Amino acid sequence: MQPQIPEVSPVPAIAPAGPAAEARAAxxxxxxxxxxxxxxxxxxxxxxxxxxxxxxxxxxxxxxxxxxxxxxxxxxxxxxxxxxxxxxxxxxxxxxxxxxxxxxIPGAIVERPPEVRSGPPEEVFVLSGIFMVVVLLPLTIAYARRIWRRSSTIVTNIPKELGERLIRVEQAVESTAVEVERIGEGQRFLTRLFTEGGVRAIAPSSKDAVELRQPQFP
Incomplete structure (x- = not known):
């Protein structure tokens, strides 16, 4: 027996593309x-x-x-x-x-649509700024004043013994300054006498008064 060959249906012919299909859109x-x-x-x-x-x-x-x-x-x-x-x-x-x-040409320039914000609205930023000024700023100032008061209290609390020592040192410095001033006055007085040409030495009594003069060289 010979095998039967199945019949193949004919392929429909493709119609040629018309001028409308070939033309591109303007x-x-x-x-x-x-x-x-x-x-x-x-x-x-x-x-x-x-x-x-x-x-x-x-x-x-x-x-x-x-x-x-x-x-x-x-x-x-x-x-x-x-x-x-x-x-x-x-x-x-x-x-x-x-x-x-x-x-x-009409329709050539197309306006771009406005950009849509994807984040939070602007009112959120405004309210956040107002909150920071009204609430956080006074709290910050109050905390800073508290720190300043603590630091001033720590500085002013000086021990009593240390204060007394500082007073004694100040008195000693003042007395030393007075003595130095007296010594300077004495030195200036003697220097002035020597420059004037002589010094009068005063003895225990006025009879023993001796006048000392600086030797003069030719």
Missing amino acids: PTAAQMYEAAQAQREVLQDQMESLESRRSVLSSRLSDASVSGTNRSGLEQRIADIDQRIADVDKQIAMSDIQVSRAAA
């Missing part, structure tokens, strides 16, 4: 505006890159050690970069015109 005004802005940003980045390269080449060209073919090569590269900068500048001007035209 860009919206907002998309055209964003594309023009992106093109302008890319051109501005290229301009900055060219200007930085030109500044580097100019600094190398200003070096006195560069001469001959190296200098001519740098000058040629700078001239090429200047030409590219001029071309990019023209493209940026055209891009600005395209951006302005795209912005004139």
